Amino acid sequence: MHSKGEPIAIVGAGIAGLTAGLCLALRGMSVDIIEQAGQLSAIGAGLQLSPNANLILARLGLLPALEAMWTEPDSICLMDGRTLKPLAQVPSGVFARKRWGAPYGVLHRASLQRILIAAVEQQPLCRLHLGMRLESALPAAIAAVTGRAPGLIIGADGVWSSVRTQIPGSRAARFSGNIAFRFTTGSRQAPAVFDASKVMAFLGPKAHLVVYPLRETQTFNVVAIVQGKSATASWDEVLSAGAARDLNSAFSRWHAELQPLFKGHEAPTCWPLYEVSEGAWQDGPHTILIGDAAHAMMPFAAQGAAMAIEDAWELAACLDKGQPRAEALERFVAQRKIRIKKVRARGSFNRFAYHASGPVRVARDFVLSQKRPEDLAADFDWLYGYVPRD
Ligand SMILES: Cc1cc2nc3c(=O)[nH]c(=O)nc-3n(C[C@H](O)[C@H](O)[C@H](O)COP(=O)(O)OP(=O)(O)OC[C@H]3O[C@@H](n4cnc5c(N)ncnc54)[C@H](O)[C@@H]3O)c2cc1C
Numbered sequence: 001m002h003s004k005g006e007p008i009a010i011v012g013a014g015i016a017g018l019t020a021g022l023c024l025a026l027r028g029m030s031v032d033i034i035e036q037a038g039q040l041s042a043i044g045a046g047l048q049l050s051p052n053a054n055l056i057l058a059r060l061g062l063l064p065a066l067e068a069m070w071t072e073p074d075s076i077c078l079m080d081g082r083t084l085k086p087l088a089q090v091p092s093g094v095f096a097r098k099r100w101g102a103p104y105g106v107l108h109r110a111s112l113q114r115i116l117i118a119a120v121e122q123q124p125l126c127r128l129h130l131g132m133r134l135e136s137a138l139p140a141a142i143a144a145v146t147g148r149a150p151g152l153i154i155g156a157d158g159v160w161s162s163v164r165t166q167i168p169g170s171r172a173a174r175f176s177g178n179i180a181f182r183f184t185t186g187s188r189q190a191p192a193v194f195d196a197s198k199v200m201a202f203l204g205p206k207a208h209l210v211v212y213p214l215r216e217t218q219t220f221n222v223v224a225i226v227q228g229k230s231a232t233a234s235w236d237e238v239l240s241a242g243a244a245r246d247l248n249s250a251f252s253r254w255h256a257e258l259q260p261l262f263k264g265h266e267a268p269t270c271w272p273l274y275e276v277s278e279g280a281w282q283d284g285p286h287t288i289l290i291g292d293a294a295h296a297m298m299p300f301a302a303q304g305a306a307m308a309i310e311d312a313w314e315l316a317a318c319l320d321k322g323q324p325r326a327e328a329l330e331r332f333v334a335q336r337k338i339r340i341k342k343v344r345a346r347g348s349f350n351r352f353a354y355h356a357s358g359p360v361r362v363a364r365d366f367v368l369s370q371k372r373p374e375d376l377a378a379d380f381d382w383l384y385g386y387v388p389r390d
Contacts, residue, residue, distance in 0.1 A: 004028050006151030009142045011134055011163050013037075015109075016291025016308035017156030018116035022060050023316035025125035032146040033120065038131035045182045045269075046214055046221030047109045048199060051100035052386040053306035056313045058102055065115045070105035071215045072096070074197045078368065081204035081254045084193050088368040090376045092199070099377060100384040106199060106212040106221070112305075137163040137287070152325065153287045154315070156308075159274050161293035170289070171279030175272060176298055178351075179228040181247050183268035184219040191257045194220050202258070205357035207250040209258070210302075222261065224268070225299070226250040227355070243270045273298055277344065281333050285325035288332065290315060295340045300350040303343050303383070311336055313388040335389060346383065 008024055010017045013035035021031045049057070049070070057066060078087040096104040120126045132145045137157075143149040155163025164170045187196065194200065196213040207226040214221050228246045251262050276296045281289040291308035318332040319325070353364050368376075 007032055007148050008152045008154060009034065009146060009150035010154045010156050011137050012157035013128065014156060014158055015305045016312060018120055019309050019312035020154055020156060020290060020315060021120050021126045022123060023312045025123045027316050027320045031126045032129060033126060034129045034132050034134055034145055036133035045109065046106060046212060047112060047305055048302040049105045050306050051096055051102035051104055051384040053309040055102040056309050056388055062115055062119060066105060069111045069216060070107035071213050072103050072105050073199045073212060076199045079200055079202045081202035081209060084255050087365055088376055089373050091373050108214050108216050111216055137166060155287060155289040155293045156291050157293050159276060159292040159296035163287060164289055164293050167280050167283045167287060169280035171276065173274040173276050173296060176275045177227055178225055178273045178298060180271040180273055181224040181268040182271060183222050185222055186219055190220050193257055203354045204254055206355050208354040282329045288329050297344050298347050298351060300347040301343060307340060307343060310388055317390045
């Protein structure tokens with residue numbers, strides 16, 4: 001059983017680690033969060049936060065702070081990237097709050113991280129240790145940083161997790177064959193089709209573009225995802241000449257109105273997309289992985305951070321049941337693997353549909369044209385209307 005007096009160490013203060021700290025503290029558990037970065041960086045640009053994540057952030061009391069920063073889009077629109085023809089529209093805004101019990105918001109990732117850190121700093125049961133890179137996540141190495149030996153270690157250290165390498169049966173991250181390019185564009189320079197009241201996904205063969213407003217900077221966040229070969233094992237790479245060519249050629253036949261986005265633009269950052277799709281998350285009662293460290297996925301369903309937030313809530317709930325710790329962790333892994341598998345499958349389906357060409361594209365457009373916005377929304381009930389297990 002996890003004794004509440006026994007400290008828990010969380011490696012990584014990303015979305016997973018910070019949310020887990022808050023969820024555990026809410027249930028009376030003491031937490032040390034250890035982060036290699038000395039200060040916040042703006043890495044990651046924008047984030048779509050869906051209602052399933054926001055239900056949990058609301059339970060943590062963070063909704064007012066989020067509402068002060070984010071935009072709640074009226075709808076999520078799919079558009080043809082070559083013709084700019086609208087293909088489908090899922091209502092959001094007030095509709096999302098009513099249908100899924102929580103809002104849908106878009107904001108800068110750093111804003112969310114700042115809100116989480118402020119909450120952690122006000123929580124007496126959480127201690128944050130910034131600027132501390134752990135070379136090993138063994139209890140003695142953690143105690144050297146925190147001054148106390150942890151009863152449980154939570155690896156929330158992202159897709160290239162070092163905690164994961166200590167778990168027997170875990171698997172390394174694999175390059176997915178897709179690269180994300182991220183940049184922002186000022187509202188004035190943006191193509192006229194960009195609409196600050198919507199999340200827009202422009203679809204095309206082997207590539208798509210997601211655009212939404214960032215209220216904090218009065219810009220549009222742009223994510224271009226293309227199939228590609230370059231696979232350096234790090235994020236936030238500055239654009240190489242080869243990657244710039246990949247980006248330009250993927251969109252060269254898209255609508256003229258979008259072309260200026262890809263030419264002579266401020267250097268986008270380049271994110272080779274890695275996945276962790278199998279392998280163990282748990283080492284007996286000692287160690288557990290959450291977030292990208294456990295199950296990094298493609299951003300085709302925009303759910304990576306949302307899954308990290310759900311993990312955080314459900315892990316705390318499992319540890320709070322009075323079961324022996326190894327059993328509590330097994331229960332957590334069993335229930336989360338089912339959910340992650342389903343979300344990953346939705347992402348794979350989106351990848352297939354978004355990047356379609358030829359007859360598949362024609363069929364996709366026909367099917368979408370037959371669906372009413374409410375029918376499209378109903379397809380998201382299992383995802384956005386999810387209530388985390390207690
Ligand atoms: C292009 C793109 C778009 C995306 N869009 C969305 C979206 O719209 N919605 C959504 O829900 N998700 C989205 N995601 C996914 C989301 O960004 C990630 O799933 C999420 O940020 C993962 O959070 P995490 O806390 O698990 O990992 P990370 O954010 O990677 O955090 C890990 C932390 O651990 C620290 N760390 C690592 N190693 C050590 C160590 N040895 N010692 C100490 N600290 C360490 C790191 O510095 C970092 O702060 C997107 C991802 C990409 C690539």
